Amino acid sequence: MSLHYASNDWYPVADAACLARGPRKTRLLGTDLEVLGPFDHPVVTDMGGRCFPVQVRYNHLWTTIGDDPRPLFDIPEADEPGRRHVPCGVVRVKCSPLRAVENFLDIAHFPFVHTGILGAEPHTEVAAYKAEIREDVDEVWATNISFYQPQAAKSAAGGITTRYEYRVPAPTAAVLYKTCPPRPEAMDVIAIFVQPRSETDCDVWPWMALYDDTTNFADLAQFQQEIFLQDRSILENQRPVKLPLDPKLEIPTRADMTSIAYRRWLKRRGAYYGALTDQT
Amino acid sequence: MSHFTLYTYVLSASCYKVRLMAALLGVPYDSVAVNFYPGFEHRSEAMLALNPWGTLPILRAGDLVLTETQAMLGWLATNHDPTGRWYPAADPALGPQVLQWLGLAARLTGSAGLARLHAILDWPVDGEAVRKAALKDLQELELLLTDRVLAGQTWLVGDHPTIADIACFPHAALSPDAGLEHDGFPAIRNWLYAVRSLPGFVTMPGIHELHELREREPADPQ
Numbered sequence: 001m002s003l004h005y006a007s008n009d010w011y012p013v014a015d016a017a018c019l020a021r022g023p024r025k026t027r028l029l030g031t032d033l034e035v036l037g038p039f040d041h042p043v044v045t046d047m048g049g050r051c052f053p054v055q056v057r058y059n060h061l062w063t064t065i066g067d068d069p070r071p072l073f074d075i076p077e078a079d080e081p082g083r084r085h086v087p088c089g090v091v092r093v094k095c096s097p098l099r100a101v102e103n104f105l106d107i108a109h110f111p112f113v114h115t116g117i118l119g120a121e122p123h124t125e126v127a128a129y130k131a132e133i134r135e136d137v138d139e140v141w142a143t144n145i146s147f148y149q150p151q152a153a154k155s156a157a158g159g160i161t162t163r164y165e166y167r168v169p170a171p172t173a174a175v176l177y178k179t180c181p182p183r184p185e186a187m188d189v190i191a192i193f194v195q196p197r198s199e200t201d202c203d204v205w206p207w208m209a210l211y212d213d214t215t216n217f218a219d220l221a222q223f224q225q226e227i228f229l230q231d232r233s234i235l236e237n238q239r240p241v242k243l244p245l246d247p248k249l250e251i252p253t254r255a256d257m258t259s260i261a262y263r264r265w266l267k268r269r270g271a272y273y274g275a276l277t278d279q280t
Numbered sequence: 281m282s283h284f285t286l287y288t289y290v291l292s293a294s295c296y297k298v299r300l301m302a303a304l305l306g307v308p309y310d311s312v313a314v315n316f317y318p319g320f321e322h323r324s325e326a327m328l329a330l331n332p333w334g335t336l337p338i339l340r341a342g343d344l345v346l347t348e349t350q351a352m353l354g355w356l357a358t359n360h361d362p363t364g365r366w367y368p369a370a371d372p373a374l375g376p377q378v379l380q381w382l383g384l385a386a387r388l389t390g391s392a393g394l395a396r397l398h399a400i401l402d403w404p405v406d407g408e409a410v411r412k413a414a415l416k417d418l419q420e421l422e423l424l425l426t427d428r429v430l431a432g433q434t435w436l437v438g439d440h441p442t443i444a445d446i447a448c449f450p451h452a453a454l455s456p457d458a459g460l461e462h463d464g465f466p467a468i469r470n471w472l473y474a475v476r477s478l479p480g481f482v483t484m485p486g487i488h489e490l491h492e493l494r495e496r497e498p499a500d501p502q
């Protein structure tokens with residue numbers, strides 16, 4: 001049931017850098033897959049030789065194993081001129097794909113987990129903000145967030161109060177918009193695209209679209225990788241491993257309003273792959 | 281004033297080894313971020329010209345280029361530790377013991393280090409084989425450390441931390457990244473704690489500050 005719902009979304013299974021090194025053997029929703037390059041003419045098959053549809057978007061190769069796939073979500077900012085696209089590779093995490101997304105949406109952990117970069121004590125207060133399910137687009141949004149950050153981006157010269165917006169366009173993807181230090185009127189875009197290998201194991205592909213023409217690629221990618229690896233050990237130790245959708249199972253705090261909206265949204269659309277529910 | 285240039289990658293435990301030693305000795309240096317992953321830049325022509333073995337880190341100081349982390353720690357201690365305690369090379373009892381431990385440090389790089397790269401970056405190695413080898417090396421470390429504890433000692437050699445401790449620390453500390461938890465290794469746990477308490481200690485992703493550790497690990501492990 002939950003697998004059927006999940007199988008009709010698109011998921012990233014490779015980027016150009018990994019296909020340049022050879023075919024990628026991987027797993028999606030419990031199905032073993034092989035991804036063959038080149039990146040602009042890729043082939044995705046299962047072990048029985050069945051081919052799956054592919055599309056290249058946001059510097060990643062996407063596939064779906066469902067019979068009736070929903071369209072891949074749009075990130076309009078990806079096509080804006082002047083943005084630098086930074087695919088950060090893949091990080092494997094033994095956690096529910098939904099937990100990986102939920103952690104990405106949470107600001108409250110910044111001062112404790114990303115100390116000196118995305119947050120710092122005593123600036124731990126998360127001011128009231130707005131979290132909602134936008135019915136017209138059927139997405140979760142959190143807006144009007146601001147937070148003090150010692151090193152908001154590689155391009156930041158020092159501490160600034162950063163504005164944030166979050167957007168969940170699909171159960172296993174999240175996009176954030178944050179103040180761009182060299183262009184305070186513009187927003188940088190950072191996303192995670194989660195490839196669920198199983199309900200408790202995923203490959204996470206961070207991706208950025210930034211206004212930053214000066215920092216070299218290695219520094220940009222490593223800034224993001226460092227932050228993501230700080231989360232990894234915490235993600236692997238969360239219990240229960242699957243994300244509880246029943247509000248009685250975990251008591252969220254005020255800073256978790258986005259998480260409440262996300263869980264509610266997953267529940268009402270039946271996106272139970274990686275979730276702990278009455279049905280599972 | 282910068283004393284050397286380190287070609288480094290933020291998630292590399294081997295690079296961290298050198299950053300940690302430099303921090304503990306208070307040696308300033310310049311960093312060059314290499315796109316080890318996803319770019320595999322350490323295998324680019326320019327990097328291979330500097331290090332034909334295609335590994336990171338690389339330490340450059342004037343004409344000197346080092347590609348072995350154990351050698352980098354030795355170089356740092358020899359040149360920047362006036363007390364001579366971090367690498368007592370000339371001491372007939374302690375010097376050889378330090379070198380003996382550096383052997384285990386090198387084995388840990390090939391076992392625990394690869395097991396971790398496999399677990400987090402899907403590194404193309406036999407994951408099961410390197411995890412098994414890592415477990416064996418951690419068991420060896422636990423046994424040897426237990427002997428040290430029974431001898432009333434905290435550090436691997438003598439009564440002061442040495443480059444041997446720093447050489448073994450990163451891969452041992454980061455083994456949970458590969459699913460090799462420290463629960464069954466009480467001597468390793470205590471020793472990791474001691475290294476983390478050193479003045480000037482710096483972290484890397486996966487290794488928490490001591491105050492975070494205190495919050496996360498209750499005094500009573502039950």
Ligand SMILES: N[C@@H](CCC(=O)N[C@@H](CS)C(=O)NCC(=O)O)C(=O)O
Nearest residue numbers: 292293294335336347348349350389
């Ligand atoms: N020679 C180094 C090797 C350190 C090492 O294995 N570094 C890894 C990164 S953590 C590496 O460069 N691997 C390259 C590769 O396997 O392609 C040492 O002294 O330990």
Ligand SMILES: [Fe+2]
Nearest residue numbers: 103109113231
């Ligand atoms: Fe985080």
